[in-house]
Amino acid sequence: MEQLEAYVGKLMETAKLPGAFIGIAKAGEHVYTKGFGYRDAEEQAEVTLDTVFGIGSITKSFTCVAIMQLQEAGKLSVNDPVVQYLPEFRTKDAESSKRITIAHLMSHTSGMPSMPTLYFAMRRSMEIDPALQESDRNFDLTAHEPIDTYEQLMAFIAELDVEQLGEPGTEFSYSNDGYALLGAIIERVSGQTYESYLKEHLLDPAGMGHTVFLTLDLGDYENITTLYTSKKTEEGKVVFAAPLWWDAPAMRAAGFLKSTGRDMLAYAEIFRTGGKVGETRILSEKSVQQMIGNYAGLEPARHYGFGFMVTPQFRGGTLIEHGGALKGIAAQLCILPEEKITCIVLTNLDGAPSAELLGATINTAQSLPVDEPIAIYPDYPVAADTLQDFLGEYRSGEGEMVQVSSGETGLVVTFAGADYPLRSVGADAFSFQMPTGLEKWIRFVRDEAGQVSRVAFHFRQLIKQSKEA
The missing domain is CATH 2.40.128.50 (Lipocalin)
Structure with a gap:
């Protein structure tokens, strides 16, 4: 592991990354778990297997697990139209909206373009964050009232004068709004809040005791990272503590879980084993296979499933992965099921090189040089x-x-x-x-x-x- 640790140290120094966690498991057993740097640089509090970090959009796969569970229970089908459960949902193209299915939201193929919804959903936490005044972000939060509920979210989407990218199912474009709508569907169908559904049907059964949406729910647990962000100055990049966690109650299904290395390696078992964490079944094997199906091409060798990016022919096996990013967060999860390998990378600085850290971790798990390219793009002639x-x-x-x-x-x-x-x-x-x-x-x-x-x-x-x- 010396090669990996030297590589991580160099990357962290260049990125001025305060703290990171890297974990590798094989056949469900931890083979490498190490904290680097600090969860709190000022206090020099070290990172451990049980340090809580943000995981950002890795949350999306949790949302898809919930949808698949509800499908298994016969309460919905991913091929059902969204309006069957959210009759008030519509975009500028009302007729096209009626053809958007739950699966289209899960695979980012609804045709909805990127929208500014997330910022207004985070407005209440962003506008009280002193770090926002110091950072380089310049989004106008006052352009719309806070979006606090699913109903306000759908009203906002209905008001936007934006053109669909194409017929539902034909165009891939990553959509936080689509995943927020999945949270609303989970609430309508299950009869409980999105957060409580996830806790009861996924987090608790999987033994993920330190995975929460709000750090307040951890009580007096102290092993929680401080968040860090950066700004550009004449002297270069300056990293500083920005401890306030951003939240968006109407969009938590898109990316607001916090978790630990231990919990995330347990979660990854669902996709390594075909639905189980230990002896506890979370999903059927059929549902796991449906989640990694090909619903949208991303790159020549990689596609999007439900909440995951998938490379089906990766060094003789399958690579299942997703990242997450928000203020103070850059995280990556991957599963190589045929090799029984799972990996997690957690960091406490937005813009941290988490994808590079994951690549080095995968290479190490496969006994390859740390800097072996994960993806190779051959030259192509262009006029x-x-x-x-x-x-x-x-x-x-x-x-x-x-x-x-x-x-x-x-x-x-x-x-x-x-x-x-x-x-x-x-x-x-x-x-x-x-x-x-x-x-x-x-x-x-x-x-x-x-x-x-x-x-x-x-x-x-x-x-x-x-x-x-």
Whole structure:
């Protein structure tokens, strides 16, 4: 493990990451569990197997487990239309909304574009967070009243003047709103709150005693990380404590669980074993297989299932994974069922290189060099006279923005204040390399007239705003 620990130490130093946890289990037995750095840098409190971190959007797979349980109980089908349970749900295209199924929400293929809902759902916690004043975030929280309930969430979506990306089931674009709606469906169908349903039917049966939505529910338990965020200064990146946890009662189903390395390795067993944690069955094997089915292509070798990204031909087996990110959170979970391997990475700084840490962890678990690429994108010829098609600015409703421009040797993508040369890897598809060496993939989307109108970036489809001047 020396190679992994040296790699982790170097990455943490470069990222100024205060604390992290890495866990590897094989056949359900812990083979490597180690805390790095501190859960509280000021107090020099160390990270352990039982330190509580945020897991962000890894919560989405928990939400899908709940939906699959309700399907097994005969209370719904994932192929049912959403309006069967949420009759007040509609988008600008009311007729298209009626064709959106529960499965479309689970696989991010509803056709709904990214919306600003999450910020207004988090508004009450964000506006009392002093760290927000120091950070580089500049979202206008006053543009809408707080969204506190599922009813307010659906009313907000109905009011938005946004175009569907396509017919339900045809276009993948990551949607926190869709998962919030799944939380509402779970409440309507089960007759109990989303949070209590998850506790009763998943967290407690799986023995996940330190997995909660609110740290207050942990009582006097002290092994909880402090959250950290960063800002850019003339001296460079400055990391500082930002201890207030953001919350969004109407969108908890999209990404607000907190958990520990021990609990998450237990949770991963569901997908390694075909539905069980120890001797306790959480899901049927059929439901687990349905969760990792192919419902939307992400990249040439990777697809989205229900709450998970899946690479079905990964080094001779299957890679099931998902990440999570929010203020003070960057986490990654993976399962390699054929090799009986599960891995968890938890960190306490947003923007931390959690995907790189997971890659190194997977490589270590498979006895490979830590820096072995997880995904490889071969070069693909592109005609120079077509490059101008991709130029322009692209934005999402969640505030993401990328600029594609011409560089000295080809296209350049700019986001978060940094430039990255693009390399052609497919028809209208490119990759770029992060400073850590991680390769990222983006794909441009053309409209019916053949004009580039969107870019699939960070799993969302961003809308083209203008062509580069």
